[in-house]
Amino acid sequence: MDTAYLSAERRDMQDYGPFIRFPSPSPPAPVTCKMAAAGACSVPDLCRHARRSEQQPFPTGAINRRAVRRGQALYRAGDPLVNLYQLYAGSMKLRITNSAGTEQIASFPMAGSLLGLDGIETGHHMCDAVALEDSLVCVLPFSDVLAxxxxxxxxxxxxxxxxAHETSHYRRLLMVMANMSSEERIANFILTMSERMATNGYSPQEFVLKMTREDIARHLGMKIETVSRALGRLQSAHIVDVxxxxxxxxxxxxxxxxxxxx
Amino acid sequence: MDTAYLSAERRDMQDYGPFIRFPSPSPPAPVTCKMAAAGACSVPDLCRHARRSEQQPFPTGAINRRAVRRGQALYRAGDPLVNLYQLYAGSMKLRITNSAGTEQIASFPMAGSLLGLDGIETGHHMCDAVALEDSLVCVLPFSDVLAxxxxxxxxxxxxxxxxAHETSHYRRLLMVMANMSSEERIANFILTMSERMATNGYSPQEFVLKMTREDIARHLGMKIETVSRALGRLQSAHIVDVxxxxxxxxxxxxxxxxxxxx
DNA sequence: CGGGACATTGATTAAGATCAATTTAAGTGG
DNA sequence: CCACTTAAATTGATCTTAATCAATGTCCCG
Known part of the structure; x- marks a missing residue:
C-alpha cells in the first residue's frame, strides 16, 4: 500500500508514543500542543487560556494531559463537571444509560473532539466517556474555560x-434513525467515519473500526445481528470489504x- | 369540569389576548414581561439585558414582541441568525429538512421555550420554526445576547x-427512537406533552395537541398510520381518550x- | 492449546410500512 | 345556513424488514 496516509498504528506511534506509556503513575511531560499548531483544535482560544491557568503545574504554554486506558472511563454519568477535555489521541464512546439500564451510544469521539460538554446543562455529566483504545486527552479545567x-x-x-455543534450531531443522528433502513444507516455510519478519518489525516478508504458491533448497534438503534447482516450485504455488493x-x-x-x- | 386549570382557549384569551390581534400591522404595545415575573423565563438575565438594548424602540423594561400566524415561519433554515426568541404564547414546530427533502420534526416548542439556538453553530439557522397556532414571541437580538x-x-x-439543554432534548429523543416500540413512543410523547402542559399551568390530564398526526409521526420516526393505530390501542386499553x-x-x-x- | 469475547449465519416471528379505501371534520362560497 | 370541497384521520389487508431465538465460527490472549 503506497498511499500518503499513515497507518493508524504508525501514526499513533510516531506522534503520540511518548505520552501513551501505560501504566505510568507519573504525569506526562509538558509539551506544546501539536494539535493547536496544526490548526486541528476546535477551541484553540479556550485551550490557550487554560494553559495559562494558575492551577496547573506546568510552565506557561505547557499542556495538562491525562491518559485513559482502553475500557476505562474518562468520566461517568453523575460525576460533577470539573473539566472539559480535548481528545488528543485515541478514540472513545459516549454512553448514555437510562433509568431502566438501557444503553445508547451517543457518539464516538476521536482525535480533535471536545469532551465533557454533556455536563454543562446541569453541572453533572449525563454520559459515560469510555475509551475504545488507550487514549490521551488534554485537560481544560472548566473554571478556566469559564474565566x-x-x-x-x-x-x-x-x-x-x-x-451547539453537539446539538447538530444529534440532529443528524436523529434524521438517520428516523428515516433510514438498517443498511442505509450502516452505509451512512461508514461514510461519516471515513470523512472523520480523512479529517484526522488517515486514509478515508481503509481504516479500523475501534468499536464493537454491539457499540455500532447501540449507536444506530439496531441489533447486533442486523449490523452484521447489513455489513455482509455491503460486502456482497462489493461496496466495502470488511x-x-x-x-x-x-x-x-x-x-x-x-x-x-x- | 371543575378543575383548577384553565382551558387552553380561555387562558389564551385572558393572558395574551391583547397581543394576538391578527393581522395587525402595527407593533404590539410595550409591556413588562409576565413570563419573567412568573419565573417562567429560562433566560431572565439575557432577556432583561435585551430589553435594555439601544436598538429596540421601547422604553427600558419594555419587551420587543412579534406575532406569528398559524402556519407562518418565524425563521427558516438558511436564514442568518439575527435574533433568539422566547416563545411567549402559542406553539411551534422545529422542522429539519435534509438535502433529499425528507422532513423531521425536531421539537415542539411551547410557551417558555427559547427559539433560534439552531443558528448558533454556523451563524445560520438549521431549521424552520413554524407556528402551529397563532403565536407570540419575545425578540432577543442575538448581538444583545452576546453583549x-x-x-x-x-x-x-x-x-x-x-x-446544552437542546442537546439533552435530542439525546432523550434519540433514546426513544432507538429503544422503544411505536406504542411506547406515543405513550412517551403524550407523557412529555402532559408534563410540559403542567409546567405551563394547564391541565396535565386533558389538553389539545396542536400538531397533526403527520407532525407527530415525523417527530417520532414513524408513519402516520402507525401513530393512529398506536393511539387507537391506547384508547382501547382505556389509557387515554383521544x-x-x-x-x-x-x-x-x-x-x-x-x-x-x- | 484452550477459553472467552466477539462476530457471523440461519430459521422463524413479529412489528411496522405500504397500499388502498373510507370516514370525519372544518372551512368556503353561494 | 347548507351543499361542496378539501385536509386530516382512521381502518383494513398485505408485504417487508428487522427482531428474536439458536447455533456455529473465528480470533485474540493468556
Whole structure:
C-alpha cells in the first residue's frame, strides 16, 4: 500500500508514543500542543487560556494531559463537571444509560473532539466517556474555560459553538434513525467515519473500526445481528470489504448514494 | 369540569389576548414581561439585558414582541441568525429538512421555550420554526445576547445551559427512537406533552395537541398510520381518550409505565 | 492449546410500512 | 345556513424488514 496516509498504528506511534506509556503513575511531560499548531483544535482560544491557568503545574504554554486506558472511563454519568477535555489521541464512546439500564451510544469521539460538554446543562455529566483504545486527552479545567469566556469574546463564541455543534450531531443522528433502513444507516455510519478519518489525516478508504458491533448497534438503534447482516450485504455488493474491525471502502460512490440522506 | 386549570382557549384569551390581534400591522404595545415575573423565563438575565438594548424602540423594561400566524415561519433554515426568541404564547414546530427533502420534526416548542439556538453553530439557522397556532414571541437580538453574556457571567452561563439543554432534548429523543416500540413512543410523547402542559399551568390530564398526526409521526420516526393505530390501542386499553386533537389521559399510571424509558 | 469475547449465519416471528379505501371534520362560497 | 370541497384521520389487508431465538465460527490472549 503506497498511499500518503499513515497507518493508524504508525501514526499513533510516531506522534503520540511518548505520552501513551501505560501504566505510568507519573504525569506526562509538558509539551506544546501539536494539535493547536496544526490548526486541528476546535477551541484553540479556550485551550490557550487554560494553559495559562494558575492551577496547573506546568510552565506557561505547557499542556495538562491525562491518559485513559482502553475500557476505562474518562468520566461517568453523575460525576460533577470539573473539566472539559480535548481528545488528543485515541478514540472513545459516549454512553448514555437510562433509568431502566438501557444503553445508547451517543457518539464516538476521536482525535480533535471536545469532551465533557454533556455536563454543562446541569453541572453533572449525563454520559459515560469510555475509551475504545488507550487514549490521551488534554485537560481544560472548566473554571478556566469559564474565566476565559469572560475575558475573551472569541473564546466564549467558540464554547457556544462547540456546545451547539453537539446539538447538530444529534440532529443528524436523529434524521438517520428516523428515516433510514438498517443498511442505509450502516452505509451512512461508514461514510461519516471515513470523512472523520480523512479529517484526522488517515486514509478515508481503509481504516479500523475501534468499536464493537454491539457499540455500532447501540449507536444506530439496531441489533447486533442486523449490523452484521447489513455489513455482509455491503460486502456482497462489493461496496466495502470488511473483515472483523478492518474496513475498506471499495465503491465510495455507491456507498455515498446509499448512505446519504434519504 | 371543575378543575383548577384553565382551558387552553380561555387562558389564551385572558393572558395574551391583547397581543394576538391578527393581522395587525402595527407593533404590539410595550409591556413588562409576565413570563419573567412568573419565573417562567429560562433566560431572565439575557432577556432583561435585551430589553435594555439601544436598538429596540421601547422604553427600558419594555419587551420587543412579534406575532406569528398559524402556519407562518418565524425563521427558516438558511436564514442568518439575527435574533433568539422566547416563545411567549402559542406553539411551534422545529422542522429539519435534509438535502433529499425528507422532513423531521425536531421539537415542539411551547410557551417558555427559547427559539433560534439552531443558528448558533454556523451563524445560520438549521431549521424552520413554524407556528402551529397563532403565536407570540419575545425578540432577543442575538448581538444583545452576546453583549449581555460578555458583561454578565450569570447570563453567559444561562446561554450555555440553554444550548446544552437542546442537546439533552435530542439525546432523550434519540433514546426513544432507538429503544422503544411505536406504542411506547406515543405513550412517551403524550407523557412529555402532559408534563410540559403542567409546567405551563394547564391541565396535565386533558389538553389539545396542536400538531397533526403527520407532525407527530415525523417527530417520532414513524408513519402516520402507525401513530393512529398506536393511539387507537391506547384508547382501547382505556389509557387515554383521544378524539381528533383533543386528548384526555385516563390512566396516568399505565401510561407512565408504558412510556417510561425501556 | 484452550477459553472467552466477539462476530457471523440461519430459521422463524413479529412489528411496522405500504397500499388502498373510507370516514370525519372544518372551512368556503353561494 | 347548507351543499361542496378539501385536509386530516382512521381502518383494513398485505408485504417487508428487522427482531428474536439458536447455533456455529473465528480470533485474540493468556
Amino acid at each position: 476565559c469566556s469572560r475575558t475573551d469574546t472569541e473564546a466564549a463564541l467558540q464554547l457556544n459553538r462547540a456546545i 473483515s472483523r474491525r478492518r474496513l475498506c471502502i471499495r465503491d465510495p460512490k455507491a456507498l455515498s448514494q446509499m448512505g446519504s440522506s434519504r | 449581555c453574556s460578555r458583561t454578565d457571567t450569570e447570563a453567559a452561563l444561562q446561554l450555555n445551559r440553554a444550548i 378524539s381528533r386533537r383533543r386528548l384526555c389521559i385516563r390512566d396516568p399510571k399505565a401510561l407512565s409505565q408504558m412510556g417510561s424509558s425501556r
